Amino acid sequence: MASTACFIIVSRNDIPIYEAEVGSAAKKEEAAQQHQFILHAALDIVEDLAWTTGAMFLKSVDKFNDLVVSVYVTAGHTRFMLLHDSRNEDGIKSFFQEVQELYIKILLNPLYLPGSRITSSHFDTKVRALARKYL
Amino acid sequence: MEPDVSIETGSMIRIAVLPVGGAIPHPQLRSYVAMLGRHTRIDLSSISSFYSEHQKSPFTHQPWETGSIRFKFMLGGATASPWEDFQSCRKILAVIGLCHCPVSPDLDLVADQFTTACKAYQHALATRCFAFCPSDSQLEDGDNKRENIILFPPSDQKTQEFHMLTMMQDLAASLLMQFEKWVLRAESSGTIVKTPLDSQSSLGSEEFIKAKKRKLARAQKTIGDFCLLAGSPVDANAHYSTAIELARLTGDVFWHAGALEGSVCAILLDRMDHKDPVLEDEVKFRYYNVIQLYRRSYLQDNAQRVSTVSFELEAALKLARYLCRRELAKEVVELLMSAADGAKSLIDASDRLILYVEIARLFGSLGYQRKAAFFSRQVAQLYLQQDNACAAISAMQVLTMTSNAYHVQSKRSSQKISLSPQEFGVGHADGGKTHPLSIVSLFESQWSTIQMVVLREILMSSVRAGDPLAAWSAGARLLRSFYPLITPAGQSGLASSLSNSAERLPSGTRCADPALPFIRLHSFPLHPSQTDIIKRNSQKREWWAGSAPSGPFIYTPFSKGVVADSTKQELTWIVGEPVQVLVELANPCSFDLMVESIYLSAHSGNFDAFPVRVSLPPNTSKVIALSGIPTKVGAVSIPGCIVHCFGVITEHLFRDVDNLLLGAAQGLVLSDPFRSCGSTKPKNVTIPNISVVPPLPLLVSHVVGGNGSTIVYEGEIRDIWISLTNAGTVPIEQAHIGLSGKNQDSVISIAHDVLLSALPLKPGGEVTIPVALKAWQLSLADSEFDASKNPSGNARRISREGSSPLLVIYYAGPSTNSNNSNDTGNSVPPGRRLVVPLNVSVLQGLRFVRARLLSMEFPARVSEALPKQINGEKVTTDEMSAVNRNDSLVRIDPYKGSWELRLLELELSNPTDVVFEVNVSVQLESQQSEHGMPIFSNEGIDFGYRKTRIDRDYSARVLIPLEHFKLPVLDASFFSKDTQFNNGLGDAVSSTAERNVKAELNSSINNLISKIKVTWHSGRNSSGELNIKDATQTALQASVMDILLPDPLTFGFRLATNGRESTTSGNSPGQSVGNIARAKGFISAHEMTHMEIIIRNNTRERIRMSLSVSCRDVAGENCIEGTNATVLWAGILSDIYLEALPLQEVTHSFALYFLVPGEYTLLAAAVINDATDVLRVRAKSISSDEPIFCRGSPFHVHVIGTA
Structure with a gap:
């Protein structure tokens, strides 16, 4: 498992609808904020990159210092962004794919307004479990 | 590292610009520098007049027609770089002094100062001192003495600029000539140019040899630099090529890279106008080489002392700037990201600062706003690490620039970014059902964590920079947008920092960003009923008619069709009449909020708003009324409120809060400030069109x-x-009162x-x-x-x-x-x-409990007692005295001849705490029967029944006699309808007739009831009437027929003995009663008593009947017939055939002989022969052949014994 990892789902309107610090390192508030800043900044690159490839998994698109941003873009242009310091690309890909399945289940909820925050605790638990499994 | 580097930097001549003499006022200095700054590029063609070729120019391929010399002005000068021998463009090659004559009267002093200043720049090849605005005296003695001070005679702007142009061209020409001189000298002499990279200590012998080999390459490179500066790229290229070859041979990697870099600059300069892909590829290729070479020149052993990383990064930045276009974004990003990675190996913090600034700028120009913001924030953090005010100001400014990317910008800079839902074409109009997606788009890019951090940093840096307004604005934005994410302590901290900032601001400072409270429009109270405005139609006299208040219904089908487009409410205000608008304030934070003043903001300028002071406890909301007076006729728009809170005046727009609430409703915003304060669901209040009209009466x-x-x-x-x-200022000329x-x-x-x-x-x-x-x-x-x-x-x-x-x-x-x-x-x-x-x-007054109809047939015994009681209390009227004597509550029915009594008993209770007195009156109007025959002679009598007093919490019964209501005649014309009514069940009678009958019946009942009035008094001045109509009606409903209608025949007994034969007729009730009363005393046993029976026909037809009289004793035994009869009789007592004419009486005489004294009852009964329909109906007979039997009321006979 990666020592530092931050997972964020960004809606098509560029709003973070889910965020989780999934690293094994001790959680510090400043670090979490910094992670968000890096991920936010990476959106620009994702925006360009997403349209140049047909693949959903964009691999690592950005880095800052030793942190790498990997991105997975769904068909609805929701972006799964993972900030990590490990190089396990296969694991990350599997992680993203499984998270997408969870996300689709969320979307199927008729009471969920697409683009609003994901508050399901079940989703949160599952994502963290996936992070432990793959990252 | 240097800021603002590009590939072309190598061709720019650096000129230090120094203010000399007295301190130049800022505006002047700025304008002088601006004048200077226009001449960064001097065409070679324009300087030829100033240029004189002293010897053979080394720049053989000088493009005199197309080329140009570039200047880079270093305002305030610059310290010498250790790398200036490596890149000649880093040298300060000229110095320009700026002097403002009015502040420096002594030009000699200025000249000395300038000369001293120039000494710091040893490489300066030309110096000029420009003196502006000289006085006449300075002009006079200035020219001849000092060549190095150039006076700009005072003139208009254009002339001055022209003058400046000339001066710069002159400077360019002289620099060109100096360069020529320098190059010629450099070619001949053989000085070794060194960089910090080379070991500074004494050169060892082999190193010296190595250096000697490298000398040529370095010299060629330097000459190339000067060629580039002189604007001759072809020459430069030639020298660079030589230098590249030589450097490669000698393994002088660093200088190889430098020469290669120079050559790229030369190529670009040469082919300035046409950018083709081939050129671009060439530049890219060469530059990647350059970067590679710089990286190779990085020496681990002297990395602590000097590093070439900055050159590598600069090269990367230069290339990135060259390539900085959307199409090449990917490549640029890669360059920049690797450059950013290089920041770690930079030793100097200011180098890192410059690097981040440049990266941010390049990302910005690439259109990557978020990336740019990220690096700007890095810059700001580096600034904040420096502990001085200037750095804090810089940090604040840089952060402010990022606020757009992070969507936390101040409102002042983003008036058009805040969209209203109306702009999406979906207002509140369609029932508040805004399309969810458009709401989502309202809250794009809400990264609350990041936004909070940025705002906090802006707040911190502006506090440190000493900019209270910026601090206030950032604090306000932070508090307003993110209060749910801030701990109560943090909220209070923010509040106090707001107050602290406000203390340093002059009072009355305005800020574009609202803080607390949240304000939403609650309602526009429609005109209070006191001041409703009604449109007046000049044509209609009763202009108010259509506008009557519609009662409890909002919609009446009778009102005219309202205009379909009623989405926008219209509101009319009147000049000079105060109006109120209700707004709801919410303080969702955990501290007491004191709003010093709040009032409506009207941009239309015809509205005077009154400020109010409000204090909001933690987590509360409050609805307050804000008032104001319209001052001028026209339209008023009220977009929000002006609030003076935390020491600063801000405008709070209703629209913003509406958007916020919309977002909160969809779960897009953290929380709804009003709901968290326990306020109710948001109402969608549209701001109506308000128009102000001239004064009206009030x-x-x-x-x-x-x-x-x-x-x-x-x-x-x-x-x-x-x-x-x-109360208005206009007289009232028309008025109408309605209910x-x-x-x-x-x-x-x-x-x-x-x-x-x-x-x-x-x-x-x-x-x-x-x-x-x-x-x-x-x-x-x-x-x-x-x-x-x-x-x-x-x-x-x-x-x-x-x-x-x-x-x-x-x-x-x-x-x-x-x-x-x-x-x-x-x-x-x-x-x-x-x-x-x-x-x-x-x-609640007297309570009516119930009404009962009491029907009694009293035997004579009762007659003895009751009349006496009541007789004393009766009210007599003069004209009726004779009749009224007996006209009391109980009397003999003249038509029945007996004590038939019907009473309406009203039971009243008094649940109040006062005493009531009840007075019953029966008002009998002078009623003529339809046959022209007076019915009763007691019309108009108000029966003076005794007032009944009902104490509190007691009940009482009031009796009302119903005797005066009998109709005189059993009339066919009246009754025929009734017949129909009764038979109507089976017969096919038209429904209208039936309804008529019912109506008639009802009206007669009503007529009866309305005659009964129960009035009450209580205390001194309370009096009223009891409404008993309904109750009476139900009580009477069943037996109304019996009450209203007389029997067809009435029977009466009379004594006719001892010459006391009564002569009165049966239609005087008093007489009959009198007779009976008298008869009692005189009938004795064992005596022949002569009697008469009087039968009156109450109908309009002749009635034939067979009459029989019976007498019963107290036990009810028939005492005339039978074995032990106690009464003997003379005359006929049974089956007497009689015929009564209409409305006439017949008399039949007989005599009785009582054997035993005691009480006897006389009863008369008749069977009517050939009964008409009327009679049948009255008798309620079912079949037509049934005999109609008519029975009289019993008469009592009291027989006294003789003994």
Whole structure:
């Protein structure tokens, strides 16, 4: 498992609808904020990159210092962004794919307004479990 | 590292610009520098006149036609770089002094100062000192003495600029000549140019040899640099090529890279105009080489002392800047990211700063705003690490630039970014069902964590930079947008930092960013009923008619179709009349919020708002009324409120909060400030179109004797005086009073004439109108129990609020407004409506329990007692005295001849706490029967029954006799209808006829009932009438026929013995009674008693009958017939055939002989032969062949013994 990892789902309107610090390192508030800043900044690159490839998994698109941003873009242009310091690309890909399945289940909820925050605790638990499994 | 580097940097001549002499005022300095700054590029063609070729120019391929010399002005000078031998463009090659003559009168001093300043720049090849605005004296003695001070004679801007151009061209020419000189000298001499990279200590012998080899390459490179500066790229390229070759051979990697870099610059300069892909590839290729070479030149051993990383990064930045286009974004990003990675290996913090600044700028120009913001924030953090005010200011400014990317920008800079839902084409109009996706797009890019951090940093840096307004604004944004994410302590901290910032601001400072509280529009109170405005139609006389208040229904099918487009409410305000707008404030934070003042903001300028001071405890919301006065006719728009809170004045727009609430409703925003304060669901209030109209009259009402509600008991009659005052500035010329609301019929009269006679009512005029009111009956629906006030404990009912009738007064000023005659003709000033609620609180009064009809046939015994009791109390009227003697409660029915009594018993209870006196009266109007025959002679008599007093919490029964209501004649014409009615079940009778009959019957009952009046008095001034109609009606319903209609025959017995034969006829009831009364005493046993039976025909037909008389004793035994008969008789007693003419009497005589003294009852009965339909109906017979039997009332005979 990666020592530092931050997972964020960004809606098509560029709003973070889910965020989780999934690293094994001790959680510090400043670090979490910094992670968000890096991920936010990476959106620009994702925006360009997403349209140049047909693949959903964009691999690592950005880095800052030793942190790498990997991105997975769904068909609805929701972006799964993972900030990590490990190089396990296969694991990350599997992680993203499984998270997408969870996300689709969320979307199927008729009471969920697409683009609003994901508050399901079940989703949160599952994502963290996936992070432990793959990252 | 240097900021703002590009590939072309290598061709720019650096000129230090130094202010000399006295301190130059900022505006002047700025304008001088701006003048200078226009000449960064001097065409070679323009300087040829200043250029003189002293010797053979080394720049053989100087492009005199197309080339140019570039300047880079270093304002304030620059310190010498250790790398300036490596890149000649880093050298300061010229110095320009700027002098403002008015502040430095002594030009000699200036000249000395300038010379000293120039000494710091050892490489300066040319120096100039420009002196602006010289005085006449300075002009006079200046010219000849000092060549190095150039005076700019005072003139207009254009001339000065021209002068400047000339000077710069001159400077360029002289620099060119100096370069030529320098190059020629450099070619001949052989100085070794060194960089910090080379070991500075004494060169060892082999190193010296190595250096000697490298010398040539380095010299060639330097010459190339100068060629580039001189604007001759072809020459430069040639020298660079040589240098590249030589450097490669000697393994001088660093200089190889430098030369290669120079060559790229030369190529670009040479082919300035045409950028083709081939060139671009060439540049890319060479530059990647350059970067590679720089990286290779990185030496681990002297990395601590000197590093070439900055050159590598600069090269990367240069290439990135060259490539910086959307299409090449990917490549640029890679370059920049690797450059950013290099930041770690930079030793100097300021180098890192510059690197991040450049990266941010490049990302910005690439359109990657978020990336740019990220690196800007890095810059700001580096600035914040430096502990001085300037750095803090820089940090603040940089952060402010990022605020757009992070969507936390101040409102001042983003007026158009804040979209209103209306702009999406979906307003509140369609029932608040805004499309969810468009709401989502309202809250794009809400990264709350990041936003909070950025705002906090802005706040911190601006506090450190000493910019209280920026600090306030950032604090306000932070608090307003992110209060749910801030701990209570943090909220209080923010509040105190806001206050601290405000202390340093001058009072009355305005800020574009609102802080707290949240303000939303609650409602526009429609005109209070006092000041309704009614459109007036000049054509219609009764202009108010259509506009009557529609009662409880919002929609009436009778009202005219409202304009379809009613989405936008219209509101009319009147000049000079205060108006109110309700707004709701919310303080969702955990500290007490003190709003120093809040008032409506009106941009239209015709509205004076009144400020209010509000204090909001933690987590509360409050609805307050903000008022103001419209001052001018026109439209008013109220977009929000001006709030003075935390020491700063801000404008809070309703629209922003509406958007916020929309987002909160969809779960897009953290929380709804109003709901968290316990306020109710948001109402969608549209801001109506408000227009202000010229003054109108204003009627104000008050009830004389206090505006409190008048307390009356049910049925009480009371006058209420209402005083009306014209409080406006326009006289009232028309007025009309109407009624509305519930219980309208309780208003008996309104003095319309009083009001009309007072017109026109001048401003200040007053009129008082009386309104007579009869309190209505409480029903269960509109009353409520008032348990509190009642001492006796049982709840009593009072009328519910709002059940009082309303007085509606329509009034208007003069119909033509002389002031605005220029207006279009249809402008009749509107009228107004005043609604005065008649504040009546109806208390439950006497309670009617029930009504019963008591029907009695009293035997004679009763007659003895009752008449005596009542006779004494009767009220006699003069004209009727004779008749009235016996006209008491109980008397003999003249038609029945017996003590037949029907009483209406009313049971009343008094649940109130006062005493009531009840007075029953039966009003009998002078009623002529339809046959022209007086019915009773006692018409118009008000029966003076004794007043019944009912104490509190007691009940009483009041008896009302129903004897006077008999019709005189059993009339076929009346009854025929009734026949139909009765047979109507089976017969095919038209329904209309049936209804007529019913109506007739009902009306007769009503007629009967309405004659009965029960009035009451209580205390000194309360009096009223009990409404018993309904109750009576139900009580009477069953037997109304019997009450109203007489029997067809009435029987009466009379004594006819001893010459005392009565001569009175049967239709005087008094006489009959008298006879009977007298008869008692004289009938004795064992005596022949002569009697007469009088039979009266009450119908209009001749009746034939067979009559029989029977006599019974007290036991009810027939004592005439049978074995032990105790009464003997003479004459015929049974089957007497008689014929009675219509409305006539017949008499039949007989005699009785009583053997035993005691009580006897005489009974007469008749079987009517050939009965008509009328009689049958009256008898309620079922079949037509059934005999009609008519029985008289019993008569008592008291027989006394002889002994």
